[in-house]
Amino acid sequence: VANSAPQRESRPAPVSSRPRGEFHASHRTLERSGPPLRPSRTGPRPATFSCADRVEPRGTADMSGYGSAPAPKGDDNGKPVDPKWVTTLREYTGAGTTSSERLDVAKFVFIMLVSSGHFLEPFYKIGNRGVGAYMHAIYGFHVPAFVLISGYVSGDLNPKRRRALIAGTLAPYVIMHILFSLFYTRAFCEGEWTDERGHPECEFVNKWALMDPVVGQWDGWDRWTFAYPFAQLWYLVSLFTKRLWRPFALEMRWTLLFHVVLGVLVGYTTIGRFLSIHRSTVHMPYFLCGFLMRKHACFFPSAKTPVAKAMAVAALVFNVGCALMASYTYGMRVEVWFQSDPHDEVYGTRWAYGALYQLCLYAWTFFTMMTVFALIPEPEAVGVVYAGEETLPLKGADVEGQTKPPPAPKANARAGKYGKERDQATMAAKVYLRCAKWGARTLYPFVMHIAVLLLVARYTRWYDITWTTDGKDASVSVKAAWTLLMAYTFTIVLSLKPVVGLFKWLLEPNISPLFNPELQKL
Numbered sequence: 001v002a003n004s005a006p007q008r009e010s011r012p013a014p015v016s017s018r019p020r021g022e023f024h025a026s027h028r029t030l031e032r033s034g035p036p037l038r039p040s041r042t043g044p045r046p047a048t049f050s051c052a053d054r055v056e057p058r059g060t061a062d063m064s065g066y067g068s069a070p071a072p073k074g075d076d077n078g079k080p081v082d083p084k085w086v087t088t089l090r091e092y093t094g095a096g097t098t099s100s101e102r103l104d105v106a107k108f109v110f111i112m113l114v115s116s117g118h119f120l121e122p123f124y125k126i127g128n129r130g131v132g133a134y135m136h137a138i139y140g141f142h143v144p145a146f147v148l149i150s151g152y153v154s155g156d157l158n159p160k161r162r163r164a165l166i167a168g169t170l171a172p173y174v175i176m177h178i179l180f181s182l183f184y185t186r187a188f189c190e191g192e193w194t195d196e197r198g199h200p201e202c203e204f205v206n207k208w209a210l211m212d213p214v215v216g217q218w219d220g221w222d223r224w225t226f227a228y229p230f231a232q233l234w235y236l237v238s239l240f241t242k243r244l245w246r247p248f249a250l251e252m253r254w255t256l257l258f259h260v261v262l263g264v265l266v267g268y269t270t271i272g273r274f275l276s277i278h279r280s281t282v283h284m285p286y287f288l289c290g291f292l293m294r295k296h297a298c299f300f301p302s303a304k305t306p307v308a309k310a311m312a313v314a315a316l317v318f319n320v321g322c323a324l325m326a327s328y329t330y331g332m333r334v335e336v337w338f339q340s341d342p343h344d345e346v347y348g349t350r351w352a353y354g355a356l357y358q359l360c361l362y363a364w365t366f367f368t369m370m371t372v373f374a375l376i377p378e379p380e381a382v383g384v385v386y387a388g389e390e391t392l393p394l395k396g397a398d399v400e401g402q403t404k405p406p407p408a409p410k411a412n413a414r415a416g417k418y419g420k421e422r423d424q425a426t427m428a429a430k431v432y433l434r435c436a437k438w439g440a441r442t443l444y445p446f447v448m449h450i451a452v453l454l455l456v457a458r459y460t461r462w463y464d465i466t467w468t469t470d471g472k473d474a475s476v477s478v479k480a481a482w483t484l485l486m487a488y489t490f491t492i493v494l495s496l497k498p499v500v501g502l503f504k505w506l507l508e509p510n511i512s513p514l515f516n517p518e519l520q521k522l
Contacts, residue, residue, distance in 0.1 A: 086296045094301040097294075101379045101419075101436040102302070103149055108439030109376065112491050113142040115449040118232070119487035122205035122463050123480045124334060127471030129327045131480050132334060137323035139337035140361075141368035143235075147283045148369065150239060151290025152299065157243065163515055165243055172507045173229065173236040176447055179506075180230040180454075184211055187458045199467070204457045206466040210450075227274055231450050234276040234340075241280040242287045249288055256292070259284045260362060264355040267343035282339040285362065300373035302381065312374035319368050336361070379419065379436075383429045386419045438495035443507055445494035452490050 089095060117138055123131040155161055187193060189202045189211065202209040210231045229237050249255050259281075266281040273279075293299045303309040326332040336346055339361070343354025350357075424430045457463045465479055493499060512520065 082296050082298075086298055090298055094304070095293075095298045096301065097297045098299040099378055101384070101433065102376055103153070104436040104439035105432060106145065106373065106376050106439070107149060107442045108435045108495070109372070110142045110145055111439070111442045111445050111495075112488055113138040114146075114232075115445060115491045116484055116487040117142075118450065119453055119483050119490075120480055122208060122457075122466050123471060123476055123483070125205065125207040125471075126466050126469075126476070128476050128480060129472070130477050131471075133320075133323045133327035134484075135334045136326045136332065136337070137320050139334060140319070140323075140364055141372055144283065144286045144365045145369050145372065146235075147242075147286040148290035148293075151242070151246075151287035152294045154243060154246065154287075154291060157247065159519060163512075163520070165240065167511050168508065169236045169240040169243075171509050171511050172443075172447065173233055173240075174226070175506055175509065177226060177230050177233055180233070180450070181211070184230070184454065187454065193458075204454060205463045210454075229273075229276055232446060234273070234279060235446070238276040238280040238283065241276070242284060245280075245284065246287065246291065249284065250291075256285055256288055259288060260359075263362070264358040267341075267346070267354045267358060270342055272342060272345075273340055276340075278342075279338075279340045282358070286365075300370050302377045303374040304381070308374065312371055315367070315371040316375065319371065377432075379429075379432060382432045383424070383426045384419045384432060385423060385425070385429070387423055438492065441495050441497075441500050444500050444503060445491045447507055448494050448499075448503060449487075449490060452494070 117135055120131045120134060124135055157165070184202075184204070188199075188204045188209075193199055194201055200209075202211045204210065249259060252258050263282040263285055266278055269278075271277045303312045333346070335341070336357070338346075339358075342351075343357075344351035347354055347357060419429075419433055421430045421433050424433065462479075462483075465476060469476055
């Protein structure tokens with residue numbers, strides 16, 4: 001609301017000198033769409049998997065470009081005010097902004113679960129109930145949590161971010177889809193694999209094929225299609241779709257409710273895995289929820305009190321118990337968590353109840369995400385300290401241990417600079433920051449762990465047990481336990497800085513020559 005009191009005539013102040021988030025009568029415009037992330041050392045970090053969603057330091061991002069979201073209604077002074085239910089939720093739950101370190105630690109935990117689930121899936125395909133229980137326990141939240149974090153850190157699509165979106169999602173998708181398709185076709189769809197070993201066409205382990213002629217992913221060398229992403233590459237296509245759709249989604253009233261309805265109804269269509277449209281539609285509520293959590297400073301809080309921690313642990317145990325019951329008692333299919341196929345393919349004769357089942361999946365997913373995030377602490381809770389904030393006695397001070405003020409940030413310093421491991425006094429703080437650094441590189445283990453899985457299946461005898469042994473045999477469970485350890489190890493290796501440098505030209509290619517030089521100055 002503009003100030004109606006008479007004012008003396010003056011030139012409007014530069015945009016950079018105005019308070020961000022205020023309504024200015026002289027311009028009738030909003031400078032900022034929502035509250036900032038946590039300032040200084042805990043600012044935003046790159047989005048899940050992709051470099052496309054990197055957020056510029058506060059004060060440098062162009063908030064006037066395509067995709068800007070309207071700010072909340074202002075108070076008498078023009079400052080944005082959140083809805084009452086948001087402030088009430090923050091008051092009773094302790095929700096607020098979160099640090100970039102905590103988000104990256106969460107991403108590292110989730111990528112460990114993603115890769116281990118894929119490495120263990122061959123044993124689930126042959127009927128191992130223990131592996132099925134593990135997959136039920138993690139598939140309910142790990143990918144939706146990734147989507148939610150991607151929404152949380154996604155910025156408005158200014159020109160720089162639009163170029164980054166193309167370079168960080170479409171470019172690696174095209175490159176890796178071609179490379180994976182070439183290798184998989186040659187290794188598992190013809191030649192020695194099918195002729196001499198006698199394995200079914202395109203199955204790299206028993207009862208599991210990543211290129212299936214039924215859905216049109218492969219039908220010979222001359223019939224490839226980019227419309228059906230190879231294996232885990234669906235996420236890159238889906239992320240691109242969600243980033244493009246988000247500004248349109250924010251134009252709608254009750255947008256979360258609207259997209260939940262879309263998510264439960266899309267299962268009655270036959271879109272399936274074409275361009276990952278089904279998954280993108282089902283996951284859009286998570287993406288929007290993450291974005292709105294940042295806008296209203298209302299992210300999942302970490303458990304701080306002993307009672308809250310005990311409740312979070314109890315909820316996690318409850319999740320594991322339900323997973324064991326789903327696998328051993330009811331024989332529930334893990335595919336219900338994939339959320340990528342029509343209801344009739346997933347639920348069979350109960351397809352008519354698919355909308356109700358999907359609503360239950362949404363509720364369970366948010367419950368388990370809240371549980372897991374509650375168990376991931378903020379950096380201060382594990383004793384992380386930052387340069388310039390150590391407690392030192394001040395000369396002439398009456399009180400011991402005054403806090404030394406942090407140095408003024410440089411003009412071009414990146415917001416949210418991490419603490420350094422060498423500055424930490426405790427092992428817990430060092431491990432926390434190390435996991436956060438690995439979590440900032442999740443694009444690499446996410447894409448490349450499937451390559452490792454295929455190489456292991458093709459050139460070792462590790463998964464031969466799936467062709468010769470029943471899944472209920474104890475030897476399969478032992479093999480699965482070793483595979484779990486192997487998956488965790490490979491995930492850490494693929495997160496190391498030398499490995500990132502080795503594959504950066506593939507996953508973060510420099511395609512700037514394809515863009516207009518004049519537009520790149522924007």
